[in-house]
Amino acid sequence: MARQGEAIPTLIQSAEIIHSANIASVKSAPIHLTTPHLTTTHLTQSALNQMDLNHVAQQFNQRLSQRAPFYAQHFVATTKPQGLSFDSWSQPAVYQQLLLNFAKAYPPLTAAKTSATQQTANAKTLLCHSRSSKALHSLWGQWYFGRLVPPMLEWIFQVTTSMQMAKSIEEMDLFPRQFFIHPHDSGRVANVEFFLNRTNRPIPTPNKSEYKLLQPNQTRGLLLTCNNQSPLQDERLVERRIIQFIQTNLAPSVERLTCLSPAPPKLYWSHLGYLIHWYLGEMALPMQQFNQLTQRLFQTSTFADGTVNPLYNSINLTPACEPSSGCIRRVCCLRNQLANSHQCGDCPLVARAQARRAAQG
Known part of the structure; x- marks a missing residue:
């Protein structure tokens, strides 16, 4: 069971202390779903009807509320999504408006001494972020991935080892x-x-202009098949599905964010490495499985298919490499440049300063 409350990253602590608003207070209007242009292969036969998908969503949501109640408040599997689609919120105008609102909650330290009138003026708010815009984009990305990744790790583990279904869930893709x-x-x-839709549809191959980092051999979704497998087979399947999630979802998400912001890809991958490593520890996995996943995800430069592993060297692992131990970021998240925030306890800048002092004796 996920160990809630242990070694919680700074972002999660901030969410509980500063932003305690419940789901009912969230305001967003339903929009028309826009689907990227796709090239397709042959049609596949439906493995699940709508009732089956509703059952899958209900079953997962119940398990998430039991295992990770904090995330169950902020993540839901559904067949009728009402929020902003990936292609909608990532439109430059929409994203800039989100960042404008975000800038009011996290002004730069250089603006902390300015008047309230100046801080609430849209143009001046954007202007005063000219030197710390990377920090603002970085923190927004932390919120995005912080709400997405832990529940999806729960999904990957549950459909592999726990969720019992009469039929397989085939070609359930995890694209953005x-x-x-x-x-x-x-x-x-x-x-x-998380939109669970019917599978009697074409298997999509993303247009390269929209999802640049995906390769043809990465376009099929996860094969979520529940059968009686050995623990070793389950572990290998979990590992493969995590890698598929990285390739089909996280990589194109980072690609899109870097097109929208001045923050470099390595900054977002640092967030993801830290987050994934932390939550794998929270899941109380067997030590052997945790160590194997840590080695494959963070200490291997390429995946089994030969593609580059973007999580490689994204974090500095502690020597013990135990689930209860943390890791140190290789790249500063820059949150210390913003007001209403504070420096991370394991900030690499602090660690480097300590190392320099120790070297000087």
């Missing part, structure tokens, strides 16, 4: 278009919806 967000009034991501 399957996830919808509800923004908080402050502009950050408040809640995420």
